[in-house]
Amino acid sequence: MAARPVLNTYASRFSRWDDLASVRRRPRRHLVDRADLYFPPELYPVVSHPIVVARGPAVVRTLLLHRLYDYLHFTTELENLAVIPVAAKIARGTSGLLLPRQMQADAFKIVTDEAWHAQFSYDFTQELEHVTGVPRGGGGIPVFTQRLDEIVALFPREIAGLEALVFAIVSETLISGILSEIPRDERLPRPVRDLVRDHAEDEGRHHVYFRSVLRHLWPALTLRERRAVGPHVPAIIQAFLIPDHGQVATRLASVGLSAEEIVQVVTECWPEHELMGPIAESAAPAVRYFTEVGALDDSRTRCAFVEAGLLADDAGSDIGRSKQLTDGVSRTPRDSNAPRSTTT
Ligand SMILES: [Fe+2]
Numbered sequence: 460m461a462a463r464p465v466l467n468t469y470a471s472r473f474s475r476w477d478d479l480a481s482v483r484r485r486p487r488r489h490l491v492d493r494a495d496l497y498f499p500p501e502l503y504p505v506v507s508h509p510i511v512v513a514r515g516p517a518v519v520r521t522l523l524l525h526r527l528y529d530y531l532h533f534t535t536e537l538e539n540l541a542v543i544p545v546a547a548k549i550a551r552g553t554s555g556l557l558l559p560r561q562m563q564a565d566a567f568k569i570v571t572d573e574a575w576h577a578q579f580s581y582d583f584t585q586e587l588e589h590v591t592g593v594p595r596g597g598g599g600i601p602v603f604t605q606r607l608d609e610i611v612a613l614f615p616r617e618i619a620g621l622e623a624l625v626f627a628i629v630s631e632t633l634i635s636g637i638l639s640e641i642p643r644d645e646r647l648p649r650p651v652r653d654l655v656r657d658h659a660e661d662e663g664r665h666h667v668y669f670r671s672v673l674r675h676l677w678p679a680l681t682l683r684e685r686r687a688v689g690p691h692v693p694a695i696i697q698a699f700l701i702p703d704h705g706q707v708a709t710r711l712a713s714v715g716l717s718a719e720e721i722v723q724v725v726t727e728c729w730p731e732h733e734l735m736g737p738i739a740e741s742a743a744p745a746v747r748y749f750t751e752v753g754a755l756d757d758s759r760t761r762c763a764f765v766e767a768g769l770l771a772d773d774a775g776s777d778i779g780r781s782k783q784l785t786d787g788v789s790r791t792p793r794d795s796n797a798p799r800s801t802t803t
Pocket residue numbers: 542573631661662665803
C-alpha cells in the first residue's frame with residue numbers, strides 16, 4: 460500500500476488504561492460452585508427445539524454448558540489468530556500503515572488486553588471442567604478460520620497481506636450479543652457474567668481504536684487496492700457472524716441426535732430468512748465505518764454489501780433479502796454466536 464501523510468485525527472481512548480483495563484484492574488474470575496444454567500438459552504436456539512427439549516433438561520443443560528465452552532474457545536482462537544498478530548504489527552510499526560505515535564503505543568495495550576482475554580477464557584474453561592465434571596470435548600476448530608482462509612484464497616496477489624488488517628478491523632467493530640447480554644443475565648453464575656463483562660468493557664475501547672485504524676487504512680490504499688478489497692468485506696463480516704453449524708452439529712450428535720434430527724433442528728432454528736436481521740444488526744457499525752471512509756463508493760463493493768443483506772439497495776428494499784447463508788450441515792463466531800458489543 461502506498462505511503463501517505465499521517466492523519467492527525469486520532470483521539471486515544473487508552474489514556475486511563477491503567478485504571479480501566481481488565482488485565483490491570485479486575486481480579487481473576489473463579490468458578491467455585493456448580494450452577495444449573497451456564498449460557499442464555501435465548502442465544503442458543505437449538506435448546507428450545509422440540510426434538511432437543513424431548514431429550515430432557517439434563518441434555519439441555521449439557522448443551523448450554525458446551526455452548527459456553529465453545530464461546531470461550533472461540534474467544535481464545537480469535538484473539539490469538541486474528542487480533543493479536545495485527546495489533547502486534549501495528550505496535551512494532553510493521554503493519555504497513557503510517558500511524559500517529561500514540562496509536563502505535565496504544566496497540567501494545569491492545570495486545571496485552573487480548574492476550575489476557577485469551578488467557579482468562581482458557582483458564583476459565585479448565586475451571587468449568589473441574590467444577591462441572593463435564594469435559595469440554597471436541598467442539599472442533601471454530602469455522603471462522605476456515606472461512607477466512609477461503610476468502611484469502613480469493614484475494615489478488617497485489618493485496619496479499621492486507622487481509623489480516625481487514626479481518627481485525629471487521630472482527631473488532633462487530634457487535635456481539637454474548638458480550639452485551641451475558642453480563643446482565645442474572646440467571647447465570649456471577650463469575651461467568653463478570654468474566655464476560657470484563658471482556659466487553661475492554662472491547663469498547665478496541666472498537667473505537669479499530670474504527671480509527673480503518674480511517675487510516677482506507678485513504679492509504681490505491682484505488683485499485685480498494686476495489687480489490689472492498690467486495691470481500693461482506694464475506695469477512697459473514698465469516699464471523701454466520702452461526703457455526705458444524706460445531707452445533709457436533710454438539711447435537713454428542714447428546715445422541717441422529718444426523719437427520721440434527722439437520723432438522725439446525726434448519727428450523729436458523730431459517731435463512733431470519734438469519735439476516737441479526738447479522739445486519741451486529742454488522743451495522745462496521746458497515747457504517749466502511750461507508751464513512753468511502754469504501755462503498757465503488758459500485759462492486761456496494762453491490763456486494765447489498766447482496767449480502769448488509770445494506771438496503773438504492774431502490775430502498777429491505778436489508779436482508781438475498782444471498783444464501785448456507786455452508787453445508789452441515790451448515791455450520793467473533794460469534795457465530797450472533798449478535799450486539801464488539802466480538803472479541
Ligand atoms: Fe479486542
